[in-house]
Amino acid sequence: MSKVRVRFAPSPTGPLHIGGVRTALFNYLFARQQGGDMILRIEDTDQQRFVPGAEQYIIDSLTWAGIKFDEGTHVGGPCEPYRQSDRKGMYRQYADQLLAAGHAYYAFDTTEDLDAMREKLKAGGMAAQYDAVSRMSMKNSLTLSEDEVKRRLEAGEPYVIRIKLPRKEEVRFHDLIRGWVVVQTSAMDDKVLFKSDGMPTYHLANVVDDYTMKITHVIRGEEWLPSAPLHVMLYKYFGWEEVMPKFAHLPLILKPDGNGKLSKRDGDRLGFPVFPMEWKDPASGEISSGYREKGYEPEAVINMLALLGWHTSDNREIFAMDELIQLFSIEKISKNGAKFDPEKAKWFNHQHLMIKDNKEIAEAIIGDVKAKGFETTVDYLAQVVALVKEKVNFKNEIADKCAFFFEAPKVYDEQVIAKKWNAQVSEYLGSFADELDAMEMLSVQEIEHKFKEGAQAKGINPGSLMQPLRVCLSGEAGGPPLFDMLKLIGVSESAARIKSAISSISGTAQ
Numbered sequence: 359m360s361k362v363r364v365r366f367a368p369s370p371t372g373p374l375h376i377g378g379v380r381t382a383l384f385n386y387l388f389a390r391q392q393g394g395d396m397i398l399r400i401e402d403t404d405q406q407r408f409v410p411g412a413e414q415y416i417i418d419s420l421t422w423a424g425i426k427f428d429e430g431t432h433v434g435g436p437c438e439p440y441r442q443s444d445r446k447g448m449y450r451q452y453a454d455q456l457l458a459a460g461h462a463y464y465a466f467d468t469t470e471d472l473d474a475m476r477e478k479l480k481a482g483g484m485a486a487q488y489d490a491v492s493r494m495s496m497k498n499s500l501t502l503s504e505d506e507v508k509r510r511l512e513a514g515e516p517y518v519i520r521i522k523l524p525r526k527e528e529v530r531f532h533d534l535i536r537g538w539v540v541v542q543t544s545a546m547d548d549k550v551l552f553k554s555d556g557m558p559t560y561h562l563a564n565v566v567d568d569y570t571m572k573i574t575h576v577i578r579g580e581e582w583l584p585s586a587p588l589h590v591m592l593y594k595y596f597g598w599e600e601v602m603p604k605f606a607h608l609p610l611i612l613k614p615d616g617n618g619k620l621s622k623r624d625g626d627r628l629g630f631p632v633f634p635m636e637w638k639d640p641a642s643g644e645i646s647s648g649y650r651e652k653g654y655e656p657e658a659v660i661n662m663l664a665l666l667g668w669h670t671s672d673n674r675e676i677f678a679m680d681e682l683i684q685l686f687s688i689e690k691i692s693k694n695g696a697k698f699d700p701e702k703a704k705w706f707n708h709q710h711l712m713i714k715d716n717k718e719i720a721e722a723i724i725g726d727v728k729a730k731g732f733e734t735t736v737d738y739l740a741q742v743v744a745l746v747k748e749k750v751n752f753k754n755e756i757a758d759k760c761a762f763f764f765e766a767p768k769v770y771d772e773q774v775i776a777k778k779w780n781a782q783v784s785e786y787l788g789s790f791a792d793e794l795d796a797m798e799m800l801s802v803q804e805i806e807h808k809f810k811e812g813a814q815a816k817g818i819n820p821g822s823l824m825q826p827l828r829v830c831l832s833g834e835a836g837g838p839p840l841f842d843m844l845k846l847i848g849v850s851e852s853a854a855r856i857k858s859a860i861s862s863i864s865g866t867a868q
Contacts, residue, residue, distance in 0.1 A: 362394025363574050366420075366427075367401045367564070370412035373637035373646060374419050377579060377611045377620065380663040384608060385577045386425045387664070387686040394574070398430030399567060400441045403557050410640050413441075419634040423656050424679055437571045442563050449558035452566050452596070453519045453551055461595040462551060464517045465498040466510055487547045490525035519552035521561075521591065529587040534575075534606040534688045541587040549588055561585065565592045568603055576603045577688070580695075581619075583607045606688050609667045610695040620698050622646060630700040634659065653752030654703070658710040662703050666696035676709050704751045711747050716740040719753050726757035732764035741846055745838035759837075763847060766855045767833025774829045775863055783826045784860050786818055790827075791856035794849045805849070806841040830859035 366382040368374060389396040398420070400413055417432050429435025439445055456462035465488075467475075475496060476486035493500060498520070499507045510517070527543040551562040558566070568576065586605055593602040613624040625632035625647075635648035649659050657678065664682050665675065668691045677685070711719070720739035727734055734742075742763045746756050790809060797805070809827070810820040828840050831852055837843065844852045 360572070360574055362389060362392040363397065363572050364389045364394065364577060365397040365399050365568070365571065365573050367399040367567075367578075368416050369401050369404065369407070369560075370409060370416065371404070371407040372409050372412055372639075373633045373635075374416045375620075375622075376632050376634060376649070376659075376663065378416075379419065379423055379425075379634050379659070380611065380666060381577065381579055381608060382420055382425050383423070383660060383663055384668070384686075384688075384691070387683050388575065388577060388688060389428075390683045391686055395428040396426070397435070397437070397571060397573075398427045398432070398440060399571070400431050401560060401563065402441060402443045403553075403560055403563050405443070405555070405557065415635065415637060422650055423634060423660055442558075442567065445563075445567070446557060448570075449563055449566060450552065450556075453558070453562060456521070456551070456595055457519065459595065461522055462519050463493075463499045463522050464507060464511070465493075465496065465520050465550075466502075466515055466517050467497050471497060485545075488520065489544070489546065489548055490523060493520075493548055516554040518550045518554055520548040521551055521588070521595075523548055523591065529590055531586060531590045531605060533583075533586075534604055535609075535691050536583075536607060536693055539583070539586065543587075543591075546587060561588055561592065565589050565596075569593075569596070569598050569601065572601075573603045575606065577606045577608065580607050580610050606691070609692055611666055612695040612697045614698050614700060619695075628700060630703065653754035654707050655710045655714065655753075657714075658703075658707040661710065662706040666698065667692050667694075676706075676713075708751045711750070711753060714753075716743045716747070719743045719747065719756070723753055723756055726754065727760070727764075730757060730761070732761070734764065745842050745846065749836075749838065762832035762834070762837075763843075766851075766858060767829075767831075770829045770833050770859060770863060771835045774825050774835050778822060778826050779863060782818060783823060784864060786813060786816060786823060787827060787830060787856050788860055791853040791860075794853035794856070797849045800845075800849075802841045802845045805845060809841070827856070830856045 364385040366378075366385050368378055386396050388394075398417070400416075402408055402413075413431065417430075420427075427433055429437060429440065431440045453462065457464075472488070475488070475492055479486045479492060488496070495501070500522070502510075523543045523546055525544060529541045529543060529546075531539055533539050549561055550559050552558055567573075586607070590602070593599050611620045612618065613620050614628060615624075620632060622632050631647040631649050631652055633646055633648045634650060636651045637646045637648065638644070639646075650656070660679060660682070661675075661677050664677065664686075668686070670685055670690070717736060717740040720736045720743050723743075724734065724736055724739055727739060742760050743753075743756060746760050747753070750756055750759060790812060793808065793812070794805075797808075800808075809823075813820040813823055824840060825835060828837060828843075829835065831840075831844060831847060847855070
């Protein structure tokens with residue numbers, strides 16, 4: 359069996375959709391599991407839709423997501439070049455090969471000719487396509503004399519090269535996700551293979567490149583399924599059927615609130631990104647948000663995408679990349695579209711934040727904390743992160759949630775004060791503050807035990823004191839584990855905060 363080789367082949371026509379990242383991911387997981395190669399090929403045959411900066415954006419996005427390539431435009435490899443516009447000179451020989459074998463023909467039709475043909479077919483209730491029937495009434499090398507064709511070519515008249523499909527033939531291929539796919543050539547167009555600008559179309563370049571790069575599996579989006587029968591015919595006409603790659607067409611990622619493919623419009627409307635990284639349109643200057651800038655962990659985005667259309671045998675949901683590689687199988691990819699859930703995406707990010715190294719998070723956010731005027735160290739901030747991250751979905755929210763670890767509160771939650779503050783609470787917290795001042799280094803458990811034991815000795819329910827104590831330390835009604843917070847702030851600082859809060863709250867009560 360030949361070595362597995364897969365490719366991710368995006369077009370640089372704009373930012374990479376999150377669905378494209380999933381396609382790249384599934385290729386990557388399959389290649390790594392099979393000990394194969396992963397190739398990045400840039401398919402830029404449509405020069406009119408080329409967008410400056412899009413190729414680098416694609417590379418940067420996939421790098422951020424942790425998807426690595428063995429060959430490609432940015433890493434080189436034995437099949438260079440990996441950009442189709444740089445391979446332009448090689449495609450014409452393959453188009454000529456099809457012409458010589460009678461599997462393709464020159465077409466000289468103008469735009470007006472094509473429009474008139476389509477309108478005539480529509481009026482007759484027929485499919486408006488350039489096929490085995492309609493081509494016989496058009497200006498091409500099948501209807502024109504050999505001398506006329508030669509004259510037009512020598513005169514430099516614009517032309518395209520089209521595939522010549524049989525009128526009635528069954529095209530069959532096996533899709534690893536969908537099973538057998540059967541299409542009649544009578545339902546297919548004689549697609550353009552080579553354009554008047556000297557560039558191949560996607561169809562010709564795609565098949566030639568997959569063949570010359572020895573691609574064994576084509577794993578791509580469902581939107582390319584209608585093109586597959588044409589590609590199968592090209593493999594047949596070139597005599598490459600024995601090495602034709604196996605196909606797997608992935609299900610669509612669907613919008614959260616209805617049917618249809620997830621689009622940028624859905625993201626704008628519902629307030630979530632559909633691109634991996636922020637994108638600035640070079641023409642309009644419009645900025646589209648990205649998962650990276652929103653604070654998502656790349657591991658969480660990968661985990662989320664893996665489970666959009668693929669599943670394991672159990673109900674487990676949290677995976678690292680290495681685990682996904684080990685468990686992935688094309689057989690467990692669903693045929694049906696997977697509905698995107700933005701709230702679930704946040705949940706995935708929270709889960710990955712919880713297992714991420716606290717020091718790593720601290721290093722990432724220390725600049726945000728210092729920008730708020732707080733001096734700290736990575737080691738101290740890592741301890742803060744350990745206590746705060748359970749309450750957030752994104753690491754970029756932590757700086758806004760941890761001010762009380764660096765400075766005493768200036769205001770106190772009014773509802774807690776109104777409901778739970780009284781003279782008994784004030785008296786006990788004051789005595790506990792004095793006790794804290796006298797404490798040596800104690801564990802969190804020992805501090806909690808002393809607090810609760812002292813309250814019970816005075817006939818006070820310790821539970822009634824917890825929120826008032828928290829408000830004294832942080833000013834807030836909720837937050838991280840109370841006694842862990844107290845220990846990290848420090849017993850002396852905590853004692854000072856309690857005394858200050860008692861003074862302030864008592865003064866307000868008067």
